[in-house]
Amino acid sequence: MQYKGNGEEQNRTTVAEFILLGFGDLPNLELLFLLFLVIYMVTMSGNLLIVLLVVVDRHLHTPMYFFLGNLSFLESCYSSTILPRMLTSLLTGERSVSVVACFVQFYIFACLGGAECYFLSIMSYDRYLAVCKPLHYSALMNGRLCLLLAAVSWVSGILVSTSTTLSISALSFCGPNEIDHYLCDLSPVIKEISCSDTYTVEMMAFISACVFTLPPFLLTLASYIFIIVTVLRIPSTTGRQKAFSTCSSHLTVVGLFYGTLMLVYMLPRSTNLRYLKKIFSLFYTVLTPMVNPLIYSLRNKEVKEAMRKGFMKFRVTLQRSRFNNQNENK
Numbered sequence: 301m302q303y304k305g306n307g308e309e310q311n312r313t314t315v316a317e318f319i320l321l322g323f324g325d326l327p328n329l330e331l332l333f334l335l336f337l338v339i340y341m342v343t344m345s346g347n348l349l350i351v352l353l354v355v356v357d358r359h360l361h362t363p364m365y366f367f368l369g370n371l372s373f374l375e376s377c378y379s380s381t382i383l384p385r386m387l388t389s390l391l392t393g394e395r396s397v398s399v400v401a402c403f404v405q406f407y408i409f410a411c412l413g414g415a416e417c418y419f420l421s422i423m424s425y426d427r428y429l430a431v432c433k434p435l436h437y438s439a440l441m442n443g444r445l446c447l448l449l450a451a452v453s454w455v456s457g458i459l460v461s462t463s464t465t466l467s468i469s470a471l472s473f474c475g476p477n478e479i480d481h482y483l484c485d486l487s488p489v490i491k492e493i494s495c496s497d498t499y500t501v502e503m504m505a506f507i508s509a510c511v512f513t514l515p516p517f518l519l520t521l522a523s524y525i526f527i528i529v530t531v532l533r534i535p536s537t538t539g540r541q542k543a544f545s546t547c548s549s550h551l552t553v554v555g556l557f558y559g560t561l562m563l564v565y566m567l568p569r570s571t572n573l574r575y576l577k578k579i580f581s582l583f584y585t586v587l588t589p590m591v592n593p594l595i596y597s598l599r600n601k602e603v604k605e606a607m608r609k610g611f612m613k614f615r616v617t618l619q620r621s622r623f624n625n626q627n628e629n630k
Contacts, residue, residue: 314474315399315473317399318399319396319397320385320397320484321395323578329390332390333391336387336390339590343375343379344376346594347373347589347592347593349607350368351373351376353606354369359602359606363426363441363446364427365603366446368423371423374415375416375592376589377408379590381405383586386482386483397484399473402489403468403469406468406484407462409484409485409585411458411461411462412457414459414460414512414513419450420554421515421519424550426441427547429441431527431530456512457512463504464504464505467505468501471490471501472494472495473493473495476493478493481578482578483581483585485581490502520558524547524550524551553588556583556588557583560584563580564577
């Protein structure tokens with residue numbers, strides 16, 4: 301830590317690094333490391349597989365899978381922003397992180413989190429059109445609109461992240477430098493370790509959250525209300541079950557993401573609730589990226605068929621390669 305300024309500021313020190321306490325006070329950190337390592341491997345393999353299938357298989361070049369591919373790519377980046385740093389801390393015990401690295405992690409985390417809110421709402425709107433407006437679906441959800449909605453999602457995440465990060469970086473951090481969390485999140489950074497007046501920053505963060513996350517949440521909620529009403533009117537039991545099966549799985553992810561997110565940021569500030577907030581944070585930062593490919597894509601017949609074809613092509617290519625190598629050796 302370095303001294304800054306003169307006069308009254310001379311008694312203050314500028315924090316050069318933060319200490320992420322994480323789960324350091326829990327026993328059996330080795331088991332926790334293995335658990336998160338498995339989760340990270342499953343998350344990356346599942347999401348990257350979806351991205352690869354959506355890009356390669358022309359049968360998946362539809363609006364639904366276009367948005368799923370974007371979401372899977374987003375979740376891969378999302379997990380890579382949080383879990384490698386957490387795994388390193390659990391394995392080595394190193395908890396310190398520079399102020400710049402902390403802000404960078406928050407910037408990427410907030411950017412991807414904001415974009416995910418929009419992608420979830422777009423995907424719910426896509427399902428609304430498919431279920432409630434099936435005859436007009438192809439005309440309404442065209443390629444140009446898909447690109448526009450995806451661009452809006454990414455740009456919105458960048459805007460909310462940039463504005464919030466810039467406002468936080470203007471604060472003074474003069475100790476203590478311990479963050480009782482496993483990542484650099486907004487609430488613990490401004491409420492626990494900042495020595496500046498954080499009212500303006502908190503108001504800006506609240507306004508940004510309302511502007512950038514409330515509309516997609518309301519759109520998601522409205523879409524699924526219309527979907528449920530439409531599905532209940534389907535006379536065929538088989539058709540009703542099929543529609544409910546697809547929509548209920550999507551609604552599970554949406555509820556898990558938004559539900560735990562709201563609990564973390566709406567629960568009152570209390571020492572007794574810190575561990576509970578950490579646990580709830582794991583749901584939308586660690587578990588949701590892992591279950592998204594399982595719920596959204598890997599259960600679908602189209603994705604399973606694409607995986608089967610891809611595996612067959614890979615096996616044929618491998619057999620040809622071995623055959624060519626044998627002929628060359630002869």
